[in-house]
């Protein structure tokens with residue numbers, strides 16, 4: 001071990017440390033292998049040791065020791081991220097927060113939990129009171145709330161509440177400074193969002209306070225269609241229906257259905273060959289309205305599970321949506337990879353149609369219907385394709401941009417690169433405040449390398465469009 005790291009370990013005797021090469025390498029890896037580009041670029045990158053504290057004093061002790069000895073530090077939840085988000089680029093310590101996982105309190109529609117709580121476990125504790133998390137990723141069983149905040153977007157429930165970043169979802173976070181004597185700081189919204197989706201490079205979150213949604217018994221159903229456009233219009237119409245209480249609306253074209261039917265034989269009858277499918281989660285008493293709307297669009301319900309059946313079978317459609325779709329497809333076709341796109345509300349259906357005409361069979365259509373940050377119904381895409389080479393992948397993403405569709409590039413590992421390279425001075429200023437030595441996963445936030453220019457340019461109070469495009 002490097003001398004500085006050996007000192008850190010020696011000075012934190014109460015902490016469970018992992019130094020075994022096989023285990024620390026496994027703990028340093030997430031689902032970046034979905035991307036052939038990232039699998040190549042991140043190969044061999046790993047922490048030199050993993051710390052597994054289970055209380056705040058333990059986290060503070062590890063952070064303080066790393067700051068004293070100038071050792072790099074990367075937070076980790078359950079490592080279900082997709083872009084090597086928790087992979088330390090320059091080694092150092094991986095701070096595994098999955099053992100720091102208590103639900104601290106719930107008051108009506110608000111709850112506060114330690115960052116390492118698994119979202120499935122949090123929902124299990126909340127539901128008896130009639131509340132649940134507003135949005136969860138399809139990885140909810142294993143993924144942590146802190147990991148969703150640090151690296152995620154949203155997921156099931158975003159049809160109602162938008163992405164996690166939408167105003168009102170995150171109310172507060174407790175963080176600490178990465179200094180020899182760490183200071184504990186409570187950030188309330190909107191400041192609480194400054195550490196969101198920055199891959200843990202500008203702060204470590206200890207606790208999150210989030211708004212909740214009413215928990216309903218969710219019926220899971222698949223509506224199948226002969227015609228792609230009928231499926232698209234149904235999904236969009238159903239998603240926007242104000243009187244139908246729902247939690248998710250997804251669309252798979254027939255090629256995606258074929259892959260899923262192969263990967264998940266128990267779903268094969270629900271995904272009949274040659275059909276396009278719209279899996280939904282709807283409150284059980286909304287079933288009649290679902291059936292009426294499906295019939296009006298020539299759709300047929302091919303799969304149905306009540307909430308009690310879902311709970312007894314331990315199989316949920318949630319784990320076929322979002323990036324679970326890609327995961328299952330990869331099980332049966334290793335050449336599959338994917339892109340992530342965001343459709344502007346309004347022209348989204350026309351854009352879906354235009355891109356389908358453009359790519360034909362070369363792009364497998366998978367859409368998730370959501371509300372955007374302004375509350376407008378639209379969809380985001382996790383379209384799949386067969387990987388040829390990097391240039392072809394770039395070309396497919398560029399074609400989407402040319403059609404006015406936003407791309408969150410899942411084949412890059414630096415924070416800003418997924419967002420078209422936009423450097424955000426406010427994010428960099430936040431890092432200067434909470435991580436003045438630049439110890440959090442060095443190399444991952446491009447803006448930090450340009451901090452002198454950015455910070456002397458004057459700090460904006462809000463995200464400055466001018467600086468964002470620097």
Ligand code: FAD
Nearest residue numbers: 077078079080081137144146147150151152153200205322
């Ligand atoms: P990790 O992967 O451990 O960490 C994610 C990032 O957050 C890392 O950069 C890490 O350094 C940072 N981080 C972790 N904890 C903290 C903390 N306490 N403070 C500061 N930074 C921290 N994402 C979605 O948004 N929606 C989806 O529906 C979705 N579906 C997925 C499906 C599959 C099959 C896969 C593989 C991924 C999916 N993801 C999805 C991505 C990922 O699962 C989620 O974002 C998840 O919430 C990440 O949680 P985690 O605990 O695994 O985080």
